[in-house]
Amino acid sequence: MDWYLLLLYAIGLQVWSAEAQPCTELEQFVNIGHVLSMCKGSEILGSLSNEYIFEANMLNEHEFNELFENVIEVRMCVEIYFTKFKVIRFPNVIRWRSCSVGPALRIVGNDRLEKIVFNESVIFTKTRYPPxxxxxxxxRGNRKLSTEAINNITHIFHSYRFFVPRVGECAVPGRVIDLSQLNCESYYGDIAFSQDVVGELPTIGGSVDGCLVIENTLIKDIEFIKDFDFKPAHICKNRIVRNKYLCISEGLENHLRRKMNITIRDNLPKGCRKYIDRRVALFSCIGCIFIIISLLISCIKLFSTT
Structure with missing residues (x-):
């Protein structure tokens, strides 16, 4: 009889242990559907020492928030890149330990994102992330985050090394194919142009946390770059090289070399500048004449009404 009771106790202990076991080795799951079915409702996600990065683009917004709804402790890195999420929620997470290869959480380039919810008691720690x-x-680069939303986020991370997000900042998703992509107040990431760029020239510039890369393209005119302020927080190389149709005016080259450490070579020879510089001067004169004419018309209208 005693052995029978011991057997029942052992079986009960094993069942309890299986139920209490946190959802740790996520990389061992067959697919994301398996993760959702097995880990939904878990209080712990990830293992204490690992290089696992959970990528949110495998899920839709509802699935992601449902997975993290009851989580109290996260033991991995999470990346939320270029999704269509409007709200991201970590309402019960109070302990978050990063993986060994990067920041605990990256939320970058989500154009529709309006709100991120954290538990105010959350504490972030590093595993072996060296820097x-x-x-x-x-x-970064979540352009719809409001000032209020950013202030709430900043309050959570005031005691950590943390770059405060900029209102209206966009993330640059790879190479720029259409110049209409450059319509933001500021940018996160390198601005690198594809070989054949289309679209109208940008009418405004902005600050850029990244480098300028114009290499092996068919671009002919980059005077608009003068309105952008490149100040990368990471190590990168500014370069304008091997663009066979690109003629850079002397004024633009001097401006770029004064503003940044940049390599400019193997574009059209400097002899092309006479035409370009004359064209820039002509456009400047036309602009001034237009302003003067506008002022004269305004004055005439003003005096005619008095």
């Missing part, structure tokens, strides 16, 4: 001065969390 002491690296950010614990990266939230």
């Amino acid at each position: 002491v001065l690296s950010d614990m969390v990266v939230i």
Whole structure:
């Protein structure tokens, strides 16, 4: 009888242990559907020492928020890149330990994102992520985040090394194919142009946390680059090289060399500048004449009504 009771106890202990076992080795799951079915409702996600990065683009917004709804402790890195999420929620997470290869959380380039919910008691720690001065969390290029939403996020991370997101900042998703992509107040990431860029020239510039890369393209005119302010926080190389149709005016080249460390070579020879510089001067004169004419018309209208 005693052995029978011991057997029942052992079976009960094993069942309890299986039920209490946190959802740790996520990389071992067959697919994301398996993760959702097995881990939904779990209080712990990830293992204490690993290189696993959970990529949110495998899920839709509802699935992602449902997965993290009851989680109290996260033991991995999470990346939320270029999704269509409007709201991201971590309402019950109070302990978050990063993986060994990067920041605990990256939320980058989500154009529709309006709100991120954190538990105010959450504490972030690093596993073996080496750079002491690296950010614990990266939230950049989510252009719809309001000032209020950013202030709420900043309050959570005020005691960590954290770059405060900019209102209206866009993330650059790879190479720029259409110049209409450059319509933001500021940018996160390198502005690198594809070989054959289409679209109208940007009418406004902006600050860029990244480098300028114009290489092996068919671009002919880049005077608009003068309105952009490149100040990368990461190591990268500015370069304008091997563009067989590109003629850079002397004024633009001097401006770029004064503003940044940049390599400019193997474009059209400098002899092309006479035409370009004359064209720039002509456009400047036309602009001034237009302003003068507009002022004269305004004055005439003003005096005619008095």
